[in-house]
Amino acid sequence: MTQEKRGITAEDLYQMRYASDPQLSPDGKTLAYVENQIDESHAYQNHLVLRRLDADEPQPLTAGSRDTFPRWSPDGSKISFVSNRSGKPQIWLIEANGGEARQLTHCKNGVSNPIWSPDGNYIVFSSLLDEGETFADQEGTEEKVNAKAIHVGRMKYKSDDLGFIYEKNKQLAIVHVETGEVTPLSDGPYNHTIGSWSPDGKWLAITANRAEDPDFQHSIDVFLIPSEGGEWKKLTNSKGTFAYPTWSHDGKKLAYIGSESDTQLYAAQKRIWVYDFEKGDYTCITADWDVQVGDSTIGDMRSPGHPNPGAVWTADGRGMYVIASERGNSGIYHVTLDGQVTNVVAGNRNIYGFSLHEKDQTVVAAISDPFTPGDLYQVGLKDGEEKRLTALNKELFAGIELPVPEEMEFVAKDGWKLHGWMLKPVGFEEGKKYPMVLQIHGGPHSMYGNTFFHEFQLLAAKGYAVLYTNPRGSFGYGERFVQACCGDYGGNDYRDLMTAVEYACDHFDFVDEDRLGVAGGSYGGFMTNWIVGKTNRFKAGVTDRSICNWVSFYGVSDIGYYFTAEEIQANPFTNPEKMWQHSPIRLVENIETPLLIMHGEHDYRCPIEQAEQLYVTLKHQGKAPVSFVRFPGASHELSRSGDPRQRVLRLQYTTDWFDSYLVAHQKEKVE
Structure with missing residues (x-):
């Protein structure tokens, strides 16, 4: 007898696992990767796992609570990784065949991104250093000082990732693998x-903003640093933002990913650029390919910033492999130097990392889809044959019903083609009406797609249809599409979303038009605020980590003054009227929709004062039911990598709010 499956719950988050950062050994026979989960104390745990590709079962390599970023030594005998087992994240080394790990660095503020030198004698890494600090300052020697006053001298003095950084800067150094001696590279x-x-170990390719005043010049250039010290070489012209420089195997070329634009920082589509050392110049090899290079898919299981391999060169130097995002999918593409593009690992899914062994023509890809938080697959590049290497949630999901998203295409009133998905409720019955929640992604320059989304599946389990779509401003549909919302927040992007709702109501007869909800975070929170200020069509809204006032956002966000200049195309001293015109708080008089406001108290991207303004104004006005939930200690990453207990609470608050106004009210109406 087949056991009846249940819907997913908020608490299932505690049981979910995913794999990340796959790294094939130099001989291509063994895979190292990170397994991510939440432990019994509801704290995150990451540990390293090894798996021989010809074996059936993986073997744990480490048992630390936060072990990440595994990297093989060039000879395959050792693996370096980053661990906080000493307190701060430091570089540790372990033999590939196991044993006790050895701590290599002891930096006061921890380290990140360790990369082996080609000869295996050194590892380059980065660390945050304050004024007066050096790489010789060791962890555990710092004195706790409660400053009575802190003098701020620059505008970029805080970060949602790092908190208040004040005068700290990310510097680079090299550590000798045997002696532990550290040599600084930057200051x-x-x-x-x-x-x-x-390839010869003489140079390091790095990226940096070394403008005279980085507060006003936001370009990120590519530099070459002599590994033994000496004069730096600047390869780009300070007219763009570039990242992930990678050398061809013969050392004659350097590829990097980024964009050149005088006006666009966030909305410029990322492309592949190649510097030819013999010619002394660089060109964009994907200028004619209107696709975003990199993974722009948004979900709620992993934070943005997963280790990106950049452009991975072929041995012959004629091309490279990259991840790119297109129409809700991210895949692996082969790109030649003359711009020919082939999608080599495709499908309706989200590839968020990969490792290549070209001799064996094998890729190991980290993949998510609507039913998979994140597993690893081995893919043959010649025949496309796939072998699943992990199934981390097989047992958990065996008893859970996960509805299949239905793809939909529709047309905006001005003729623009739009794209989205409909998720039916768990236990769907033909002829029955269901409440529907419109979900709006953040960014706005990201995209919904074929990835796992716990929140959507939870709403479906609670009996809701879930509509999610990519309005103008989203990646995945070309550069004109992604830039279309700049200077027009609340314009055609709003109309795209309302068109999606109209399409869903017209084409899915199970949608109850009288029970519509709307929800979103960050830009999605801004748009939720805007929507309930523009229409009373929705019976409940949930706004999360939102923006309501661009005038104040300009000065309080860690990116406010330059993000607002690009996205709203306004500032307080030349055209404050435009900032106010795009601010949802201007529309508060119209709001009658019951609104739940949720925000992290340590959110420096969209600071909590945005939520406070909206809550107090709505409460004072007294026209709409409003509730305010604050999450102490939470950053802008609350819903993705925040405290697991807060993530569960946030989901519970969300479903309870919609239940109160879309389900309970309907029952009262029927009775």
């Missing part, structure tokens, strides 16, 4: 990011 009031070593 000054600039942030530097590691790229890769040249």
Whole structure:
């Protein structure tokens, strides 16, 4: 007898696992990766796992609570990784065949992004250093000082990722693998990011904003640093933002990913650029390919910023493999130097990482889809044959019903083609009417797609149809589409979303038009606020980590003053009227929709004062039911990598709010 399946719950988050950062050994026979889960104390746990590709079962390599970023030594005998087992994240080394790990660095503020030198003698890494600090300052020697006053000298003095950084900057250094001796590579009031070593080990390709005043100049350039010290070489012209520089195997070329634009920082589509050292110049090899390079898919199981391999060169130097995002999917593409593009690992799914062994023509890809939070697959590049290497949620999901999203295409009133998905409720019955929730993604320059979304599946389990779509401003549909919302927030992007609702109500007869809800976070929260200020069509709304006032956002967000200049195309000293015109708080007089406001108290991207303004104004006005939930200690990443207990509470608050106004009210109406 087949056991009846249940819907997913908020608490199932505690049981879910996913794999990330696959790294094939130099001989291509063994895979190292990170397994991510939540432990019994409801804290995150990451540990390293090894699996021989010809074996059936993986073997745990480490048992630390937060072990990440595994990287093989060039000879395959050792694996470096980052662990906080000493307190701060430091570089540790372990033999590939197991044993006790050895701590290599002891930096006061921890380290990140360690990369082996080609000869295996050194590892380059980065660390945040404050004024007066050096790489010689060790963890555990710092004195706790409660400052009575802190003098702020620059505008970029806080970060949603790092908190209040004040005068700290990300600097680079090299550590000797055997002696532990550390040699600094960079200094000054600039942030530097590691790229890769040249094949001969003489140079490091890095990216940095070393403008005279980084507060006003936001370009990120590619530099070459001599590994033994000496004069730096700047390869780009300070007219764009570039990342992930990678060398061709013969050392004659360097690829990097980014964009050149005088006006667009966030909405410029990322492309592949190649610097030719013999010619002394660089070109964009994907100028004619109107696709976003990189994974732009948004979900709620992993935070943005998963380790990106960049452009992975073929051995002959004629092309490279990259991840790119297109129409709700992210896949692996082969791109030649003359711009020919082939999708080599495709499908309706989200590829968020990969490792290549070209000799064996094998890729191991980290993949998510609407039923998979994140597992690893081995893919043959010659025949496309796939072998699933992990199934981390097989047992948990065996008893859970996960509805299949239905793809939909429709047309905006001005003729623009739009794209989205409908998720039916768990236990769907023909002829029955269901409440529907419109979900709106953040960014706005990201995209919904074929990835796992716990919140959507939870709403479906609670009896809701879930509509999610990519309005103008989303990645995945070309550069004109992604830039179309700039200067027009609340314009055609709003109309796209309302068109999606109209299409869903007209084409899905199970949608109850009298029981519609709307929800979103970040930009999606802004748009939720805007929608309930424009229409009373929705019976309940949930706004999460939102923006309501662009005038104040300009000065309080960690990216406010330059994000607003690009996205709203306004500032307080030349056209504050435009900022106010796009601010949802301007529409509060119209709001009658019951609204739940949720916000993290340590959100520096969209600071909590945005929620406070909206809550007090709505409460004072007294026209609409409003509730305010604050999450102490939570950053802007609350829904993706925040405290697991807060993530569960947030989901419970969301479903309870919709139940109160879309389900309970309907029952009262029937009775």
